[in-house]
Amino acid sequence: MGRSVRERPGRRAVGHQGGGERMDTPVTRLIAEYLASVPAKSRPAYKRVLGLWLKWCSDNRLNVLQIRRFHIDAYRVWRIERLGKQPATVASELVPICCFYEYLWQEQYIERNPAEHVKRPKLRRWSDGSWLPQEQAAPFLDLAEADRRAFVGAACCLLLLNGLRASEPLKLDISDYYRVGDTPVVHVNRKFDWMQEVGLSERAAKAVERAIGERRKGPLLVWRGKRVTYPQLVSVVTSLGEKVGSARRITPHSLRRSFATTARSQRVPDREIMASGGWSTREMLDRYDMNRLAVENAASVAVAESLKKQNKEETS
Numbered sequence: 218m219g220r221s222v223r224e225r226p227g228r229r230a231v232g233h234q235g236g237g238e239r240m241d242t243p244v245t246r247l248i249a250e251y252l253a254s255v256p257a258k259s260r261p262a263y264k265r266v267l268g269l270w271l272k273w274c275s276d277n278r279l280n281v282l283q284i285r286r287f288h289i290d291a292y293r294v295w296r297i298e299r300l301g302k303q304p305a306t307v308a309s310e311l312v313p314i315c316c317f318y319e320y321l322w323q324e325q326y327i328e329r330n331p332a333e334h335v336k337r338p339k340l341r342r343w344s345d346g347s348w349l350p351q352e353q354a355a356p357f358l359d360l361a362e363a364d365r366r367a368f369v370g371a372a373c374c375l376l377l378l379n380g381l382r383a384s385e386p387l388k389l390d391i392s393d394y395y396r397v398g399d400t401p402v403v404h405v406n407r408k409f410d411w412m413q414e415v416g417l418s419e420r421a422a423k424a425v426e427r428a429i430g431e432r433r434k435g436p437l438l439v440w441r442g443k444r445v446t447y448p449q450l451v452s453v454v455t456s457l458g459e460k461v462g463s464a465r466r467i468t469p470h471s472l473r474r475s476f477a478t479t480a481r482s483q484r485v486p487d488r489e490i491m492a493s494g495g496w497s498t499r500e501m502l503d504r505y506d507m508n509r510l511a512v513e514n515a516a517s518v519a520v521a522e523s524l525k526k527q528n529k530e531e532t533s
Contacts, residue, residue, distance in 0.1 A: 244271070244281050251320045255313075256410060263313040270314050282321070284331045289314060297338065304338035311337055347465035348508065349377075349458070349475040351482070357461045361453075362424055368438040368445050369453050371428035374421035376454075376469055380476035380494030381405065381415070383469035387445055389437040391429055401425070403437075407495045415493060477502050478509040 248267055255263050273292055274281050293311060296302045302310075315332035322330035349357055354377060361373035375386040385405050393404040401422035402414045417425065428438060436444035450469055458467025465471075473494060480490045487499050496502060 247321065247326060248317070250324075251317050254320065255316075258408075258410065266310045266313045267317060269310070282327060284318070286331045286333075286335055289332055289335045293335075293338065308338045311335065346474055346505075346508075347458075347463070347467055347471040348478055348505070349461070349463060349467060349471065350509075350512075351479055353461045353463055354475055354479060357457055357467075360457050360460055364453075366440060366453075367424075367428040367430065368440055369457075370424040371421075372438055372445065372450055372469075373454065373457070373472065374424040375403070375417075376472035377476055378418055378421045379415055380473050380480075380490070382408065382473060382495065383447060383450060385495075386438060387447060387450065391432060391434055391437050394425055394429065394437060405495070413495065474505045477505045481506045482509065482513075 248264070248271075252260050252264055270292065271281060273295070274284070274288075279288060289311070292314075293307055296307045296310065297304060315335055318327070318330050318332040321327045322333075358373060358377055362370035364370060372386050375381045376383065385407070386403075388406050389403055395402060395404075397414065397416075401417045401419070403417060403425070405413050405415050407413050425437065432439075438445040440449060447469075454467055454469050454472065458465075458471070477490055477494060477496075480493075481487075481502065487502055490502060491497070491499070
């Protein structure tokens with residue numbers, strides 16, 4: 218295999234193993250350089266994925282800096298067909314690997330980017346996760362607000378009425394709730410570390426104020442003096458989902474999905490839905506909404522009515 222590493226002026230090319238230099242040392246350094254360019258929230262996951270990639274390369278006696286496209290393709294096939302990993306999982310794992318090689322190419326550590334034309338596993342353009350139809354969402358929220366634990370109503374309102382991600386209300390502090398003019402808002406730390414003020418309905422604001430009580434500082438959502446954790450939130454939401462008779466397990470993400478589907482059914486403009494939930498494109502709204510459309514199946518009803526009308530006309 219031809220050498221694919223460029224020499225830089227005044228330094229030996231990374232990956233050169235002359236003089237007893239260990240291969241893993243420069244690769245480890247390059248990974249550290251690359252991870253410094255990755256958002257802090259993604260860094261641990263990217264590091265883990267790259268660790269799996271390095272191990273696979275080592276097991277197959279491959280030089281990490283002399284990889285070709287077919288090696289990455291072989292890794293994809295191995296993860297899916299031999300280990301039984303879901304295509305969506307492998308697609309997400311290929312992101313840090315491909316981005317790592319793009320970084321090496323951009324910084325001229327390698328002469329060509331082997332990941333440039335790597336094909337990712339094809340994914341569904343819709344999501345089959347659970348959600349609450351309106352006839353279940355309404356009693357769900359009533360039960361949440363009636364719960365003696367004040368955080369339950371506040372958390373569920375923020376998830377179901379605003380479409381926040383599960384991690385977002387859990388990170389809120391009391392200082393993140395205030396009013397802009399007459400509008401109650403929460404200052405949310407969004408995915409990828411950007412901040413946004415999100416307006417609340419008066420119903421959600423009332424639930425949040427109940428959760429705050431007489432406190433002046435600290436976490437917004439607390440239980441027994443401590444910040445509410447994700448497992449606690451999951452347990453509460455799942456239990457409420459069972460109480461309203463949902464046939465599928467309801468999670469905090471189900472409430473975010475329910476917000477999107479309900480808003481869509483009420484013909485709220487996509488831009489307003491995206492602003493509240495922090496979506497950057499309409500694609501996720503389309504994916505979330507596909508199941509609602511299939512279940513309500515207005516197309517099927519319309520076809521049935523059309524055929525019924527046709528039969529009446531022919532017999533009259």
